[in-house]
Amino acid sequence: MTVTKNPEATKDPDARRSFTHGAHCFRAYLAGGSVRFLEEAKTDFAAALRRDDRFHLARFYLGITQTQLRETDEAIPELLKLREFGVDFDGQVSLQIAYAHIRRYRDDGYRTAEQELKTTLVKASQEKQSDTCLQAKAMEVFLYSVMAGRMHDEAQRPHYAALAVSSGEEQLKQGVGGSNERITHGVLFDIYNGLGIAWMRIGQYGWEGFPDRITSFKKAEGYYQQAQTVRPNAVPLLQNLGQLRDIQSDLAARPEMARKLRREAQEFFERSLELNDHDQFPFYSLAKIAVKDGRRADALTLIEIGRAKPGAVKDESWNEVLKTALKLPEEPTGPA
């Protein structure tokens, strides 16, 4: 992607200053800084656009930061406006639009994202943009794996799980080779991660037409491990591994095995929090594990902290785990 190679896309010095500051804030967020940097970046990009409405790079980054802040209803129109100006930054705008639709976590969003990715793929192939092609295909695997786990139309989930598996394994068979190491690693990680999620869902739901749960979980674990070789200890991967253990613990035959698996899940989520604690999801997952373990106080603390974090966990889900936690007996305190 070459978008950041030419940030001098405005003649307004104030706009450029705001943009530069915002870009560094965004970079700090990506590197592990708090979500405050993301909010500051969004403010800076918006300020740059106010000074220069034709500052396309600022608009592009504004869309990306809004997507990260889960403000997809604002992000998508900003990114579509770039299309009106005829700006696509080598297909990156289309990819971000697709990603924003995925982050809406709605069935119509998924379908729009799917269409977007197909169009991007066709255009990138015609214009011989091999890196964009690879990114679009990897995002397709990710999309289908998300759909396999989150589609409201549950009957469609197995279909998309199969699509994720076939698309991902086909790409691995063809080989992934980007123009540089960063692209190659990024694409490989997304494919492995997507395949891991897809097999995890297959194992979780035990759909017909797929291998048995044990085999499916093993495949999921294998792909997650391969993703770890590309980006060790990546937060999304740790969360997925935690989720895998949690699902396996729910299906475990013996209670002690379930406890062991929950402990492993807890470790994965806690490791992910060490690296990035700006998301609700790991707190939510840890709260559920604490509830299953009967640790009332821990569960309530995690719920309190997690709800204050940004995230996509629904209120109903929080309330449900809170209700269950409150029903637990209070843990005995130590001797006076």
Added chain:
Amino acid sequence: MRFSRFGLAIATLAILTISSAAQTPCCCTPPPRRGPTPVGSELEVARAYMDAKEYKTAEEYFILAAKQQKVRKQALEGLREALKLGHDAKEKERQQKENQTLETAELYESNGMWSKSEDSFRSLIAPGTDHVTEAKAGLARALNEQWRENLYSKISECIKRILEALALIVASCLLFAYVRILFKRRKSVEILPFVAPTEEFKNRLSAGLAYARAAMLDPAASPATTVPASLVAGLPPFIDDLPELEDLEIGGAKLPLAAISKIWGTPRVEARSGADGLEPLGSGYSVMKIRGREMPRFHKWQIRATPPNALRDDVRDFSYNVLIEVLSAYDSYKKP
């Protein structure tokens, strides 16, 4: 006849004078005869010269004596003897001279004085000399040794020239590298070591900065990132990425490079930062000096001491804040 008695006396006296002069021995050609010489006197003179071994002069007197009939035979015998002895003496002298020359040549040779031994041997190579074979052999040896010496000196001269050239190349490379480093340093950012009330806190801040810097240089590889790596920005090199400049010695003259670098190699942006570590709410600060600008920029951020997670997050964010402001200051230098 009327001769006076006086005239007759004068004549007699003259004759006697001439005859006495004729009897005096001398190494040069005998004086021309002025009057009748007493018979046998030249012979006696010749014999006297023979006794003195002056054979050449004796030959001449023998030749003169041979003109007198009475002593012709003796004169001729004497002449024969004089010639023989003269020849023998010359021969002996020649042989002695040759032997001495040969000895000298061998002496020079034994002391390795090849040029002189060459001259000495060469002088012995002439028709009629006795030691031609030895002289030729000696000359050959002398020439061979001189050739060898010449070769060694040529080789060492060549090596010396090569080493001089290499030294010049190395010095030029060092000078070029030094100038390059100076230019790089002028384009760079310097973040001075953090200041803190305790060593432990200072080390914590420094570790946080190192981590933040590494993560921001390549956020795609950061484990905390949750989006595909797409930001590539031309970050300036940091000052501690450059090697230390030492004083360089070239050709015996020390160049004060470290001193020059301090005057001319000032970085574009210099940041002095620190934190006070106060409880429960402390602060971190950073003062940025931009080259060519009088007024430094001052920034301040809060650092909470409790709870532990808050301290960890704020210390980490402090590092990111410093980096963001430093990079923004650097960009504003390029484009004020």
